[in-house]
Amino acid sequence: MSMVLYNDLTRTKEPFVPVREGHVGFYSCGPTVYDFFHIGNARPFIVFDTLRRYFEYSGYEVTYVQNFTDIDDKMINRANQEGISVSELADRFIAEYYRDADALGVRRPTHAPKATEHMAEIIDLVSTLIEKGHAYEVNGDVFFDVASFPAYGVLAKQSLEDLQSAARTDVNEQKRHPLDFALWKSKKEGEPSWPSPWGEGRPGWHIECSAMSMKYLGSTLDIHSGGTDLTFPHHENEIAQAEAATGKTFAKYWIHNGFLLIDREKMSKSLGNFLTARAALEKFPPRAIRFFMLSAHYRSPINFTEESLIQAQSAVERLDNCWSDLQHAKKNPGSKEGGAELVPLLDGLKNRFKEAMDDDFNTAAALGVIFEGVKAINTFLKESSEPDLPSLERAEQFLRSVDSILGIIGIEEGEAHGDEGEIENLLKERETARRERNFSRSDEIRDTLAARGILLEDTPQGTKWKRRG
RNA sequence: GGCGGCAUAGCCAAGUGGUAAGGCAGAGGACUGCAAAUCCUUUAUCCCCAGUUCGAAUCUGGGUGCCGCCUCCA
Numbered sequence: 001m002s003m004v005l006y007n008d009l010t011r012t013k014e015p016f017v018p019v020r021e022g023h024v025g026f027y028s029c030g031p032t033v034y035d036f037f038h039i040g041n042a043r044p045f046i047v048f049d050t051l052r053r054y055f056e057y058s059g060y061e062v063t064y065v066q067n068f069t070d071i072d073d074k075m076i077n078r079a080n081q082e083g084i085s086v087s088e089l090a091d092r093f094i095a096e097y098y099r100d101a102d103a104l105g106v107r108r109p110t111h112a113p114k115a116t117e118h119m120a121e122i123i124d125l126v127s128t129l130i131e132k133g134h135a136y137e138v139n140g141d142v143f144f145d146v147a148s149f150p151a152y153g154v155l156a157k158q159s160l161e162d163l164q165s166a167a168r169t170d171v172n173e174q175k176r177h178p179l180d181f182a183l184w185k186s187k188k189e190g191e192p193s194w195p196s197p198w199g200e201g202r203p204g205w206h207i208e209c210s211a212m213s214m215k216y217l218g219s220t221l222d223i224h225s226g227g228t229d230l231t232f233p234h235h236e237n238e239i240a241q242a243e244a245a246t247g248k249t250f251a252k253y254w255i256h257n258g259f260l261l262i263d264r265e266k267m268s269k270s271l272g273n274f275l276t277a278r279a280a281l282e283k284f285p286p287r288a289i290r291f292f293m294l295s296a297h298y299r300s301p302i303n304f305t306e307e308s309l310i311q312a313q314s315a316v317e318r319l320d321n322c323w324s325d326l327q328h329a330k331k332n333p334g335s336k337e338g339g340a341e342l343v344p345l346l347d348g349l350k351n352r353f354k355e356a357m358d359d360d361f362n363t364a365a366a367l368g369v370i371f372e373g374v375k376a377i378n379t380f381l382k383e384s385s386e387p388d389l390p391s392l393e394r395a396e397q398f399l400r401s402v403d404s405i406l407g408i409i410g411i412e413e414g415e416a417h418g419d420e421g422e423i424e425n426l427l428k429e430r431e432t433a434r435r436e437r438n439f440s441r442s443d444e445i446r447d448t449l450a451a452r453g454i455l456l457e458d459t460p461q462g463t464k465w466k467r468r469g
Numbered sequence: 470g471g472c473g474g475c476a477u478a479g480c481c482a483a484g485u486g487g488u489a490a491g492g493c494a495g496a497g498g499a500c501u502g503c504a505a506a507u508c509c510u511u512u513a514u515c516c517c518c519a520g521u522u523c524g525a526a527u528c529u530g531g532g533u534g535c536c537g538c539c540u541c542c543a
Contacts, residue, residue, distance in 0.1 A: 011473090029543075037543085044543050074541070156539075162471050163539070205541085227543025232472090234542090258474080259537065266537085295492075296482065301475075301536065311481060311493040318492080321506060356483085365483050368491035375491095378507055382500090439502055446504080457505050464506090 003058065003358045005223075006299065008231060008254040009155060013360055018222045019252065024055050024062045025217035027251070029209060029226035029234070030112070032069040033093035034078040036276040039289075039304055040227075040260040040267050042104060046293045047257050047363075048225050049106045053405045054357050065216045066109040068094055070116050072205055076191055086192050087116070100277045104286050105407040111216045115208035119194045122203045122211040125245055126183045126196075134244040138174040140186030140199040146179045149240045155254060156232040163232075181237055183207050206237040210250070214242060224251035228299075231256055258301040275304070288313040291408045294363040319399075320410040320466075322374045325381055326396055328464045334386020342380045342391055346398045349373045353402055363406070370402050385460070417467075423454060427463055430456075 003016040018024055028048045031037050037045075045066075052064045069075075070090035079089040098108075115122070126142055129135035134148045146152050146160065153159055164178055182204035187193035193200040213221055219242070226235065235254060242250035259266065262273040280289060292312040296302045349369050356365035377395045381387060403409040426445050433441040446456050453468040 031543085032541090041543050072541085156472070158472055158539080165470075228474090229538065229542055232539060257543070259543075261536085264535085268542095291492095292481090299474085300482090303481090305481095307493090308481060314494085315481095315492050318506095325506075362483075365490075368483060371491050375508090382508055434502080437502070443503075455505070457507095458501070458503095459506080460500095 003055075004360055005253050005255060006360045007252075008256055011157070014253070016222075016253070018060070019218075019220050022060060024052075024060045024223065025221045026052055026055070026062055026064045026223045027209070027213040027217060027221050027225070028064070028066045028109075029230055030066040030068050031093075031097055032072060032074055033090050033097060034074045035093060036096055036278050037100060038267060039262070039275045039277050039280045042100075042277045042280075042289070043260045043293055043298075043302070044225065044227055044257045045101055045106045046104055046290055047298045050294065050363065050405060050407070051225075051298075051361050053107065053407075054361065057401075057405050058354075062110070063217060064109045065111045065113065065213060067209060067212050068097070068112060068114045069205070069208065070094070070114045071192060071202055080190070090114070090116070096278075100281065103281055104277065105290055113212040113216065115203060115212070116192075116194075118208065118212050118215065119196075119203070121215050122207055123184075123194075123196050125207060125211045125214075125241065126203075128245045129183065129241065132244065134240075135183055136176070137184075137198050140184075140201060141174060141182060142184035142198055143175055143180040144183055144237065144241060144244075146177050146181075146240065149244050151243065152179075152240050153236065155236045155239060179233075181206060181233065183241070206234055207241060209234075210238045210242040210245075213238075214246070214250075219246040219248045219250070221251040223253045223255060225255045225257070228256040228258055255298075257298045261301060261303045263305055264303055280309075284309045285313060285316070287316050287408045287410065290406070291316050291367075294406060294408070295367060297364055298361060316408055316410075319370075319374060319408060322377055323396075323399055323409050323411060324464070324466055326377065326392060326399070328459070328461065329381055329387050330389065330392050330396070332461055333389040333392060334384070335388055339380065339384075339388060339391025339394060342376060343394050345376050346373055346394060349376070350398060350401070357405070366402070366406075370399075370406075373398055373402075423449065423465060427456075427465065431463065434458075 004013045005016050006012070007014045026048075028044065031041060052062050055062045068090070071086060075086050075089060079086045082089065126135060129144065130137065130142065133145070135142055135144050153163055156163065160179065184196060184198055184201050184203060184207075186198070187200040187202070191202065193202055213224065224235065224238070231254075239250050261267070262275060265273055267274050288309055289312070292304070292309055293302070295312065349372055353366050353369045356362045356369060359365070377398075380391065380395070384391075399409055400411060403411055426449065430442045430445040433439075433445070449456060449465070454465055455468060456463055456465050
């Protein structure tokens with residue numbers, strides 16, 4: 001069973017066959033670091049990181065590259081507003097990016113290149129395009145000559161004529177064709193600039209991704225991903241630049257995530273429904289946000305609402321309960337082989353999990369499989385009065401393994417608050433009270449702990465406690 | 470105008486020809502001193518119309534509604 005991915009280039013699902021066996025070269029368009037990233041940006045970060053993890057889980061070595069756009073109009077404008085340099089702005093929001101992305105469980109990429117640190121590669125690529133007759137210079141600006149690249153429109157699935165007729169008025173008289181786009185922009189007063197054969201200036205937006213992705217991944221990438229809105233023109237232009245320069249296929253698979261809406265509307269500052277990931281993290285647990293992002297197929301639009309997130313939070317709690325019940329049972333395992341049915345069942349579910357993930361990364365279906373496993377484990381825990389350690393460990397392994405990809409179960413949490421001893425003492429006191437049927441005292445202790453966010457559950461194997469999410 | 474997507478229970482969401490996964494919420498029951506957790510039971514004429522087929526949520530045609538890209542944007 002191998003992976004099948006929906007390729008936007010062909011608009012069909014295709015078997016995934018990497019350029020180099022056992023290896024995946026994966027480039028994902030990263031943030032422009034002029035502000036905190038918003039909850040819509042968080043979707044590709046989470047989703048494509050998860051896809052990367054799944055490739056690794058499946059045995060591939062993955063080189064995962066996600067860039068930082070640290071020079072463009074937005075960067076310059078914001079830096080001017082703040083009265084700081086563009087590089088200071090970039091440093092600040094790269095740090096903020098990592099703070100939020102780390103909190104969301106997004107693993108760091110293999111490489112996180114910045115445009116400003118790759119001027120040599122960018123200038124090389126532009127020079128090559130000029131030499132090959134695919135670009136032209138006008139007064140210090142360099143444009144890509146769209147008409148020189150017959151395949152222009154492969155991703156958009158539209159002809160140059162169709163694209164042109166739809167294009168809104170473009171007033172740039174310097175361009176030969178309205179769809180020609182800037183590879184290099186000549187310096188304007190007060191802007192950061194770099195020397196080049198065409199004078200001082202800075203790169204256009206699209207060129208950095210082509211230059212950096214090929215530097216780290218070679219001239220043919222396996223996968224190039226980004227939000228669906230990047231399909232045109234950004235990715236179309238990347239293909240044109242890269243392929244015109246190298247004559248080779250730039251990326252074998254183009255994948256795009258669907259939009260995230262807020263209350264059924266596109267997020268925008270003017271509508272007032274703009275939500276940063278930072279703000280979302282203050283309101284909802286990170287794993288609930290991850291669960292939400294993975295609960296629908298990555299290509300479908302999803303609607304971020306308070307209710308959806310509360311639902312996701314409850315679902316994650318069910319997962320956590322299963323995990324902590326398992327830990328509790330492990331403290332005092334029995335010897336009966338209660339897992340005679342559980343173990344093969346989990347093996348089957350593991351396979352179904354893989355099948356779902358292999359089928360165009362169907363995380364929603366995969367989650368369904370996990371919950372079937374959760375139910376089976378819960379039933380085992382309930383029905384087997386003496387759950388045996390091997391079965392418990394097998395169940396734990398199942399959860400651990402799927403969670404190494406999805407990152408939604410509270411496996412590593414609940415460590416050291418320093419008050420564990422005190423809690424244990426209170427539990428002992430409560431146990432005594434209960435034995436003496438002094439329920440007012442036992443309930444009092446439970447309430448006191450609850451007020452501190454510590455929840456108690458009385459089980460046949462003793463009282464277990466946990467902290468609230 | 471061009472390109473494309475979506476419409477499945479109160480809510481979220483899988484499912485591309487053989488009579489509907491999973492989650493959340495609700496109802497009833499079991500367990501419990503009471504809770505909590507857990508388990509059992511329960512809740513869908515798959516947007517409409519027509520067609521193809523022995524058989525369609527799934528294919529075809531036509532509607533209706535919503536959304537995205539074509540302009541910086543994940």
